[in-house]
Amino acid sequence: MSRAAPSPVVENLVLFVRVLRRSGLAVSVGQSVDFMRAMKWIDLGERDQVFHAARATLVSRCEDLDLFSHLFDLFWRVPGKIAGARRRPASLALRHGPRSSRNLSLTSFSTARAGSHEPQVELSDRSGAYSDLEVLQHKDFGAMTEEELHEVRRLIAQTRWRVSQRRTRRMVCRQRGERLDLRGVLRRASRRGGTAIELAWRSRKVKQRPVVLLADISGSMERYSRLVLQLFYSLSHSLRDVESFVFGTRLTRVTPHLRLRNADRALTEASREVLDWSGGTRIGESLHAFNRVWSRRILRRGAVVLIVSDGWDRGNSELLKRAMRFLRDRCHRLVWLNPLLGSRRYEPIVAGMAAALPFVDDFLPVHNLRSLEGLASHLASLPERARGFVSAPRGTRRSNLRTSERKSTMAALGSTNPRELNR
């Protein structure tokens, strides 16, 4: 490759990289330089070699592989033709078989094109347009007017969430720790002629637990779904390590959309993602899909899982039980938020709810602002689950506690860590 005049081959390669970028693949300058360098080592006449070399240097995510292959095929057949096209072809979505979960970014694009609309929150009662915060606090979300909902969204957006922490396995130097930091001891000793006068300590680093959010957006949850997304948005912005999913009849990951800065855009993008707004519910199937595809990647290191659903389920309740057990066994705490729980008469006798309940650690209402506050303080100080293999903080003995007794353990455990009582 001469420096003076780029050959048509080089020009084409550069063009190809630009096409990839336009189509949404993040190709860094370094990667494209590598790509050019790689061309020296392969036979440019061999399409296969060019393909694999390009893929190895330009793609660094498994979910981009299919898009890449597609673009490669298009580009080396009719160069110049798709260079101007800014959109990914919508027909791509149809090509994904059962493994489409790996290609969410692609599917999402085309489903966005499919143009499913976000549901409007229906206003049935305009008579009680209260703006009084006190009243707002206790009013059911389902009964609110558009203005009130707007106010609620604003309040949710302002909430600073905190989730209880876990002690990681990583050690950091501390003034007062539980283990000797020999390196530190010797360093200090070397300053004092080799006598260890001062000790140095290390202790385990503390980190916020990962959070996984799963929301039911089926027909029966319609009144709440927009708010739930708002809640998820707020959680993903004030915490690190948050993954969000929504489900009706199938599971959709909305994490990347909710990460957008602008709340309105984030919510619009996330809701466009979903194909089955206000359809039926298959909680068991959706949770099973989560377990199968995502749990190994996301449920690590003591995650806190929040499921928002009313438990109306048209699916297989045996599967739901299995999926719930699987989920419970792999997370630090499984919290189920049910908007119907706010009503006094509500009893969790719906088949789905009844099947899921035995595996739930905390069954909480989310129907008004007050309940959200409760949720916030609960998340900030999640108690350890009464289970054999979770390590207890020092000095506390664990026993099998009933739900009613957990509250008191919570206070007792919380007091050992003042950080968690600040709220």
Place this chain on the structure above:
Amino acid sequence: MSESTRVFSSIETTFEVLKRHQYLADVGLSTSLHLALRMEKPLFLEGEPGVGKTEVAKVLSRALDTPLIRLQCYEGLDLSQAVYEWNYTRQLLAIQAHKGGGEADTVDIFTEEFLLRRPLLQAIDRSRDRAAVLLIDELDRADEEFESFLLELLSDFQITVPELGTLEAEHRPIVIITSNRTREIHDALKRRCIYHWIDYPSFDKEVEIVRRKVPGLSEHLSGQIVAFIQAIRQQDLYKLPGIAETLDWAQALVHLDKETLDAATVEVTLGFFLKYQDDIDTVRGPLVEELLERASG
């Protein structure tokens, strides 16, 4: 020209050399490996468990006749386990021993002689006469903090020990990083590497792998085994069997002196390729029959 580029001089030879060492790659992997060696970049291998990611590094070290330095990642992995640690006991002893000596001279306890070299430091050791293969296995298990350290190491292959100064590699190690994808590795790291996703092999390829790795298996049975496993991979399971599981199972069937696959045998050996009780429950019974039929049909 270095040893690695001489042995793996083209994509075809890469494929052949791997094959000679009992590793059947596809053209994608051969290309990625060839380029990684040529361009002196780390090779980042991702894929489901048991598709032969770690094996690539082992084969590479055998083919190049160079030591394999393996760093198994785990949560909490830190510099003292991955890079270096001071030998405190010896340092303390040195101080003690010195106390009897004269007042004037001092003892330096931060020299190379007190340094314990962990895998990453070993990999850039200057005393080596050729590049080692450095395998950073299951990087997804380590924390993000470790990743950012790695980023620094992989860009210039030097390590700074505050008490000693900067140590730099004479022969850059050949780096293979693997990940099971239990979490996303940061893009910044992946971009510095040649990325390759190892998929499950095709039927023919898997049969060939089984035939090579499990001697004493009839052609008929190996075909049945692979067809069955490939049918299992189409099922809705928590954990799909990898090639490692296929090989384990094939080995087990050889020990059981089986000539052909039948439902009863499959039932009692399900545990060789299914690792979740839920999955075993799903497959056991009528599904076994159905898959067997499909496998022999």
